[in-house]
Amino acid sequence: MQDLLRRYGPTLTGVFVLLTAFWLLALVILPNVSLFEQSFRPYLPFAEIGGEKDVYSLDNYSQFFGDAVDTSMFGIPVWISLHFLAFLDTVFYSVVVTLICFAMAYPLAYYLAKVAKPKSLPMLLLLLFIPLWVSEALRAFAWYIILTFNGPLNQMLVGMGLVERGIRWQQGVVTDFDAIVAVLVYCYVLFMLLPIYTAIQSLDSNQIEAAEDLGAPWWKTHLRVVMPHAKPGIASGCVMVFMLSAGSLLVPSVVGSTSAIWFPQAIYTQFNDAQDWQAGAAYSMIFLLLCIVFVALMMRVFRVKLSDIAK
Amino acid sequence: MSAEIQLDDVCCDFGSFRAVDHVNVTVKAGEFFSFLGPSGCGKTTILRMISGFTDPSSGVIRIGGEDVIGKRPNQRPTALIFQNLALFPLMTVADNIAFGLEMRGVDKKSRRMTADDLLKLVDLPGAGDKMVSQLSGGQKQRVAIARALAVEPQVMLLDEPLSALDLKLRQNMRAELRAIQKRTGVTFIFITHDQGEALAMSDRVGVMSQGRLQQVADPRDIYNNPVNGFVAGFVGENNIFTGTIGAAAGGLASFASPQGTFRARLGAGAVSGAAKLYVRPEHTVLSVTVGAENSVAVTVGDVSFEGAFIAVSGQTEQGTHLTAEIRNDGSATVPAPGTKLYMSFDPSRAAILPDHDGAKVGA
Numbered sequence: 055m056q057d058l059l060r061r062y063g064p065t066l067t068g069v070f071v072l073l074t075a076f077w078l079l080a081l082v083i084l085p086n087v088s089l090f091e092q093s094f095r096p097y098l099p100f101a102e103i104g105g106e107k108d109v110y111s112l113d114n115y116s117q118f119f120g121d122a123v124d125t126s127m128f129g130i131p132v133w134i135s136l137h138f139l140a141f142l143d144t145v146f147y148s149v150v151v152t153l154i155c156f157a158m159a160y161p162l163a164y165y166l167a168k169v170a171k172p173k174s175l176p177m178l179l180l181l182l183f184i185p186l187w188v189s190e191a192l193r194a195f196a197w198y199i200i201l202t203f204n205g206p207l208n209q210m211l212v213g214m215g216l217v218e219r220g221i222r223w224q225q226g227v228v229t230d231f232d233a234i235v236a237v238l239v240y241c242y243v244l245f246m247l248l249p250i251y252t253a254i255q256s257l258d259s260n261q262i263e264a265a266e267d268l269g270a271p272w273w274k275t276h277l278r279v280v281m282p283h284a285k286p287g288i289a290s291g292c293v294m295v296f297m298l299s300a301g302s303l304l305v306p307s308v309v310g311s312t313s314a315i316w317f318p319q320a321i322y323t324q325f326n327d328a329q330d331w332q333a334g335a336a337y338s339m340i341f342l343l344l345c346i347v348f349v350a351l352m353m354r355v356f357r358v359k360l361s362d363i364a365k
Numbered sequence: 366m367s368a369e370i371q372l373d374d375v376c377c378d379f380g381s382f383r384a385v386d387h388v389n390v391t392v393k394a395g396e397f398f399s400f401l402g403p404s405g406c407g408k409t410t411i412l413r414m415i416s417g418f419t420d421p422s423s424g425v426i427r428i429g430g431e432d433v434i435g436k437r438p439n440q441r442p443t444a445l446i447f448q449n450l451a452l453f454p455l456m457t458v459a460d461n462i463a464f465g466l467e468m469r470g471v472d473k474k475s476r477r478m479t480a481d482d483l484l485k486l487v488d489l490p491g492a493g494d495k496m497v498s499q500l501s502g503g504q505k506q507r508v509a510i511a512r513a514l515a516v517e518p519q520v521m522l523l524d525e526p527l528s529a530l531d532l533k534l535r536q537n538m539r540a541e542l543r544a545i546q547k548r549t550g551v552t553f554i555f556i557t558h559d560q561g562e563a564l565a566m567s568d569r570v571g572v573m574s575q576g577r578l579q580q581v582a583d584p585r586d587i588y589n590n591p592v593n594g595f596v597a598g599f600v601g602e603n604n605i606f607t608g609t610i611g612a613a614a615g616g617l618a619s620f621a622s623p624q625g626t627f628r629a630r631l632g633a634g635a636v637s638g639a640a641k642l643y644v645r646p647e648h649t650v651l652s653v654t655v656g657a658e659n660s661v662a663v664t665v666g667d668v669s670f671e672g673a674f675i676a677v678s679g680q681t682e683q684g685t686h687l688t689a690e691i692r693n694d695g696s697a698t699v700p701a702p703g704t705k706l707y708m709s710f711d712p713s714r715a716a717i718l719p720d721h722d723g724a725k726v727g728a
Contacts, residue, residue, distance in 0.1 A: 260451035263418055267438045267445045268465035268516055278464070282455045 093335035114336030137320050141341070144317035145348060147231045148299040151238045152246075155295045156288065158239070159246035163287075164280065166247075167254035168262065182244060190241055194308040197237045198224075201309060230314040234306045238299045245298060246291035253287025254280060286362035293349055300345055317341055367395040367552040368429030368442060368519035370415060375424030377410050377576075384410040385421070386576035392554060392569075394429075394519075397546050399555040399563040401587075402573035403599065408556045411573075412522050415554065416445045429519060439468075444513035445522045449529070450505055452497045458484070458508050459493030465516035483511040487545070503534045510545060520552045527562060539566050560600045564588060572596045592633055594718050597643040604649065604687045606642040610717060617712050623683050627659045629715035640717050646690040648714040651677060651700065656709030663687055665704045675699055679708060 058067050094110040102108065121135050132139070170178060185193065200207050201223040208220035226232040257280060265275040281288065306316035321341065324334035353360070370392040377385040385407040392398040400408040413419040414426060417438035426433055433441055444465075452461050460467075462483055463476035471479075477493070484490055487507035497505060506526060513521055523542075527535045543566050546553045557563050563570045564584040571581045572595070580592045591597035598605070608622030610631070618631040620642050629642055650656070663679030666686075675691045677700060689708055691697045700706055 258449065258451060260447045260449055261453060263438070264445070264447060264451040264453075265464070265468075267416060267418075267443070268512070269439045269468040270464075271439065271468070274468060278467075279453060 089335045090339060092332050093339050095332050097330045097332045114333045115340065117333055118337060118340055136315070137317075137337070140315040140320050141317045141344065143231065143315070144300050145344070147229075147235055148238075148296050150231075151235050151242070151299040152292050152296045154235070154239045155243045155246040156292065158243055159250055159291065160284075160288070163247050163250035163254055163284075164276075167251050168257075168259060182247065185240075186244060191304055191308075193241060194237055194305050197233075197240065198308050201233055201236075224309055225311045226314070230311050233309040233311065234314060234316060237305050237309050238302060241302075241305060242295045242298050245294045249287040249291040249294070250284055251287075253284040257283045285356075285358060289353065289356065289358040289362055292352070296349065297345065300341075367550050369394045369427075370520060370552065370554065371425070371427040371430075372411070372415075373425040373427070375411075375414065375421045375426060377407070377414060377419060378422040383576050385414070388424075388576075388578050390571055390578060390581055392552060394552055395550050397543065397553045397555065397566060397568045399557055399567040399570045400573055401557055401560060401563040401570050401600070403558055406573040407576040408558075408573050409524060412445070412524055412554065412556050415520070416443050416522050417441050418445075442519040443522055444516055444518035444520070446509050446513050446524065446526045448524045448526065450509040450526065452505060452509060452512070454497050456497070457493065458489075458495050458497060458500070461497060461508055462493075462511045462515050464512060469516070479515055480511070483515055486514070486548070487511045488541070502530050503538060506530065506538055507541075510542070514545075514549065514551075518551060520554065521546075523553065523555045525557050525559075527557075528559070535562075542566065564600070572599060574599070590632075591643070591716065591718065594641050594643070597716065597718055602646050602688065602690075604644045604646060606644075606685070608640070608642065610637050610640050618717055620717055624661050624681050624685055627715065628712040629659070629717050630713055632716050632718040640719060642715055642717050644710045644715040646676065646688040647674070647692075649687075649689040649708050649710045651689050651691070651706045651708055653706060655707050658709075659712060659715065660707045660709040661687065663706055663708050665700045665702050665706060668699060668702060679706065 058070065062070070093114055094112070095108060096111065096113060098105070098107055118137050118141075119135055123136060124131065124133055125136070125139055134142075166175065166178060188196075199205055202208075203220050203222055207223065208217075211217045212220060221227060224233045261279050261283075262275055265279045266272075270278065301318055302316065303318040303322055306314065306319055307322075310316060310319070317337075318341075321334050321337045324330050324337055328334075372388050372390050375385060375388045376383065388407075388411065400411055402408050410419060414421050415428070417433065417436055417440070420434065428442060438445070453464065456464070459477060459480040462480040463471075466476045466479060480493055481490075484492055487510055489504060489507050489511075492500070492504065492508075497508065500508065509526065527538050527542075530538060539562060542553070542555075555563070555566065564587070567584055569581060569583050570587050572579045572587060574595045580587060580596045582590070587596065587600055591600065594605075597603055606620070606622040606624055606627065608620050611619035611621055611626070613619075613631055616630060617628050620627045620629055620640070622642065627642060629644075652660075655662075661681055663681055665677055665679050667676075667678045669676045669678075670693075672693065674693055675697075677689045677691060679687050679689070681687065687708055691699065
């Protein structure tokens with residue numbers, strides 16, 4: 055603060071502080087507080103809002119866990135509510151997306167940071183970024199077309215004689231969520247790539263050579279030297295991909311099968327179709343809270359500090 | 366536990382640039398050998414070829430008689446100490462030292478024991494649980510040495526590891542490295558651009574320039590009998606006269622230059638014609654009267670006090686700058702600037718050498 059004052063003077067410093075405060079307060083904190091408050095109120099006709107029925111309760115929250123049905127998860131029969139199941143599916147498949155993104159991005163990031171010639175780097179990065187020039191909606195629809203029954207993927211596979219007849223990709227082959235996972239990976243893999251790339255780039259190449267010189271096979275060099283160094287980048291990439299995937303509404307709406315409910319879709323249904331903003335708010339709160347808990351837990355397990363991610 | 370290293374007609378090209386040019390040298394088992402040269406002379410490339418990070422374009426490298434071309438660094442009995450040490454900052458000192466053993470599948474307990482033993486060897490007992498960042502420059506140096514020794518290499522390769530240290534520490538580490546080498550008996554190959562380091566530590570020195578090995582000899586020989594102008598000029602200070610070689614007799618030859626006619630030792634490469642005469646500043650004598658031979662009249666210019674000696678620079682009538690060094694032992698009088706004196710030198714202390722460098726030599 056003292057530093058800021060000395061460098062920019064009182065007027066400019068005041069503007070900075072006020073703008074930041076406005077952004078934080080009016081655009082982040084207040085809407086969330088309002089949502090939080092809403093989540094405890096009942097869904098009432100307009101005339102009764104503020105009336106005697108408008109009292110705080112946990113009904114919206116119990117709705118999330120209530121109405122349990124006999125269903126199965128990963129082939130195991132369970133007795134839980136459909137929304138809770140949607141939540142678990144969302145977290146689980148977001149983890150899958152995160153893992154696939156990591157498996158794809160890490161080798162690529164290492165290649166870009168340590169193997170590729172500096173001369174060819176701008177071209178390679180450009181190639182990676184071109185897909186980002188198109189909006190997420192268009193990319194999702196492009197995948198919708200690719201994956202449709204009479205789409206180019208099936209035509210190609212049938213044409214090459216690899217399969218006899220087209221596969222219903224969007225219904226899922228392995229799970230109901232195949233198409234969602236594939237498209238989410240496509241959309242968010244770069245959010246994994248860039249922080250890992252930056253982290254590996256800052257690793258002194260001599261350390262990689264030193265490890266090899268001391269007898270390390272390539273995979274142990276990665277496990278003991280490169281990955282520990284890149285851990286903050288890996289962590290922030292994982293958090294970003296996980297949160298973006300779990301919070302994605304567009305991708306599951308476009309390519310999801312009818313039997314796959316992504317949790318943001320459940321929230322969206324409450325807000326938009328049911329017009330039940332109070333239940334929607336409660337769902338949002340649960341989602342936010344549980345995702346934070348999950349990320350915090352994962353950070354604890356992998357011993358990542360919050361300051362590592364902020365780097 | 367040491368191995369001989371043979372470089373047999375080794376070349377290394379980077380595109381059209383030849384970094385190492387037909388180098389032939391044999392480093393004996395248990396020897397402390399230095400490659401000395403200016404930056405860009407190819408000495409680091411040689412080190413990287415021996416350790417396996419760079420492949421030679423042609424030629425053969427043998428370690429302990431075995432051709433190692435095509436073997437990865439982790440398959441060679443060498444350990445490299447990097448210029449910036451390349452310690453692993455996220456591991457403790459003990460984990461750093463034991464890294465090589467961990468890679469070889471040695472169990473945790475004996476790893477730790479070896480690490481502790483090595484820490485004692487490098488005079489850092491009890492530092493095993495510290496993080497690398499808690500160590501000073503000299504301590505990091507010792508950890509790097511211990512980490513390299515842990516894998517029991519037959520050859521240690523050191524890439525200017527002392528260049529980041531301050532003067533006093535550097536001198537201590539010189540002695541220490543030398544002592545560790547003697548204690549372990551491992552072949553040390555040391556890369557440096559610091560002639561003092563190379564001369565003080567090595568059994569033998571190879572002087573390099575532009576990818577070529579100019580001379581391989583023990584430190585005394587390098588300093589006293591350089592084979593060409595490059596070696597003479599790079600190792601130590603010189604007064605240089607340009608001229609032509611005259612009549613030769615008994616290893617000495619007369620040398621005609623604008624500053625006068627001198628007599629000096631005839632170097633191996635200079636047979637006749639244009640050459641240069643090299644005289645070390647400490648091999649010159651300043652006197653008021655003209656000397657018996659090899660005497661040049663100079664006007665004293667700058668006198669700089671260097672501590673152990675006093676450097677007196679003078680100018681001849683022709684405008685050539687010459688330097689003499691007077692030992693600061695209290696016996697000599699320091700001349701005042703502007704004094705006219707004679708600078709003389711012993712014929713056996715001066716060498717006539719070829720004008721060019723780059724002469725190929727074998728070893």
